[in-house]
Structures are given as C-alpha cells and as structure tokens.
Amino acid sequence: MVNALSFEYSYKALIVYCRINNKDFSLFKLKSNFNFSIPKIFNDFVITNNIDLNQIKLIVNSCGPGSFTGLRISLSFVKGLALGLSIPFVNISTFDVFANLVKNSSSVIVLAFTAGKYFLGHYKNCELIGKILCFSKEDLFEYLNQIDPNSVLIGNNLENISEKFNYKFEIIENLSSFGRILTELGIAKYLKNRKSDDILSGPLYIRQSDAEINFHS
Template sequence: MKNILAIDTATKLLIISLKSNGNYYYEIIDEGFTHSENIIPTIEKLLSKGNITIKDLDLLVCTRGPGSFTGLRISMSTLKGISLGLNIPLVSIPTLDVYAENINFDGIVIPIIDARKKSFYLSLYTNGNKITEDLDLPFNEVIKLLKDKHKILLTGPDSPLLHNKLEGEINTKLDVNRIDQYGINLINLGIREYNNNGPDKIDQGPLYIRKSEAEILHESSK
C-alpha cells in the first residue's frame, strides 16, 4: 500500500497524516474542538503535499475511541463517506493504542485522555502489550490504581494534566515529545490491522466506554 490517510480527532488535537509513496506528511492543529471546520481543508493540503488525489488513496485509518464523542464521529463519518464513495478500505484503531505505540520504556506506559468531569481515559501497557482494558476513571480511582506501581510513564495529548495532578501523590515520568509520532503510529497500526483482519465492517462505529449526556438524560427521565 503506497498511499494511506489517517485521522485522529479523539482529543482537542486534530492530527491528520499521510503516507504517500514512502514519504510521511502530517498536520497537527491545536485550536480546541474545531475539527469539523479544519478536517477537509487539512486533508486537501496534505494530498497536495503528497502530490496525489483522494482517488489515489489505498487505505483510510481513524481512531475508534475512547475520546470525545463528537470528535470521534467527525473523523469516522468523514472517512466512511470517502470509503463508501470511492471504494477505499477503512480501518479504525483504539485511540490509546496509538499513543502507547512504539515506546521503549522499562516500566508501565499509560496513555492519557482527559475524559472531563475530573476523569481520565487510560490503559496500561508493559513491553508493548496492553495489560488492562480501556478505563474511564475519576482521579481518586487513578491514584488507587497506580499507588503500588513503579516506573510509570505517562503519554498521550493530555498526559501533562494528569502528571501535574499526581505530583506529590504518585511519582510519574512524562513523555512530552511524541505528538509528532502519533500520526505515523496510526498509519502503521492501520496497515497492520488491515493486513491481519481486513477492513472494518460496514456497521463499525466509535468505541464509547462512557454513556453520552443524551443517554444519561434519557435514562434519568424514565
């Protein structure tokens, strides 16, 4: 596969990357949750840099979740439209796997996403292997989970937030230099997923590990 487009809109960062004829191109936009405004112009910009058209793409990749409910839908719906319209295969990858990929650390690696409401999405990895499911934990539960752990590396777009909150409670190291790598990680994981399992099923949707506000309000009204 020569040409792969990958998009991550799970957090406040819009990360779009392109592999074109062996070269990598990427854009990272940190303007809050303005993904719907920036996603198409940024795709067009990268295709131009790669000197290809959208019809030249061989594979589409996006993050599946956890993450922002609206953000996840933006990237997945955009790429599903391209996939169905141009018959290009689409695969989705668990978001936390992307942030934890390709880290050489002798200890526990924990990718972090701010889940709002004083909670965090996270999972634990050792030696490149995921050892927990994706978790949605309030801060006090995070402390309980990590209090007997040693050699902890926090990574992911929102890792500085948790690192600062844990200061004085849990000793952690902070991986702050990997944002540029996330897009390449997503491309490589997408290729691996497609080669191993083929494209997503047509009904594959985002992975939510928390109920939406609408679902909570609906249940409380019964």
C-alpha cells in the same frame, strides 16, 4: 508498501498523516473555534501537498477513547471518504497508538481526560492488560499511587497528573510520531486481516455520552 491515509481527532487536535509512494506528509492542527471544518482542512492539505487520492489504498482511523463529538465527526468523514474512493478503512484504538509511541518501555500507562472523567489503559509490551478503565480524579490518583514507579505515563491533557506524579513516573507528552505510528498499526492490521472494518462500526466508547445519560435518566 500500502499507500495509506490516517486521521486522529479524539481530543483537541486534528492529525492527518499520509504515506504515499514512500513519501510522508503530515498535518497537526489545533481546534481553534466552532468553524473548524475537517473537510476544508483536509482539502487544503491534499492540494498543498499535491496528493493524488486515487493512489490511496487504505484509510486508518483513530477510534478512541476520547471526545464523543470529535470521534463521531472523524469517523463519519473517514467512512464517507472510504466509500467515495471505494477503498477499505480500519479502526485503531487511540490508546494502542499511545502505547506504541513508547514501545521500548515494558510498562506504559495511557491516560486521557474528557467529559470530566479520566480513561486509563495499562499496557505491558504494547499489549493492553485487562480493559480500559474510567476514573474520577480522586480514584485515579489512588490507582496511580499503587502502580509500578518504573511505568511511563503518556496521553492527552496530563497537566494535573504531571504536577502530582512527575516525581514518580516518566511522563511523555511529545506526540510528534502519533500519525506515523497510527498509520503503521493500521497497515499491519489490514495486511493481517485483508479486509475492511465494518462500515457500521462505531468509535470506542468507555462511557455513555452526556446526551445518552440524560436521555435514559
């Protein structure tokens, strides 16, 4: 078994998951203010659980889509940690993790809301069909009205979706297994490819950030 450390910060919460010597440690912490410090929170997590970072052989990063700022912060931290420990890191699509949380469902709609847009991935048997789409609220509702009612909906910030579509879809908002699934997918990817992701790789963006849009306008 590969000793691995995983990070997810694509939305409003930081998830850290560590699997080391067949023991699992996890952290779930909601962002509470602008003083939210990933390095400090991580350091406290390591000390509290007496984790020996020298035994970690792989770091896994949840790379989005999601919050532009959160993804950049977490990826920078992950890359720095991987370089400091001289170990590989791999990126895993956040939506792939969501889809694998309900792998027993043949049709899964993964949704995330950020920067005023909805991002949607349609998965069948844990495989993304086509590409991840970006919708306005109105276009999303129109799209969902055409989807197989046997599909399962999962993702972040689904309050508005739950109100309108809970009669049609099974909606899952329990993400307690996210860290474990992220870690397992990351280990599987690394064992298959036997190499680290490119240190210059970036998060998975479906649209430009507001700053980029304003810069080019």
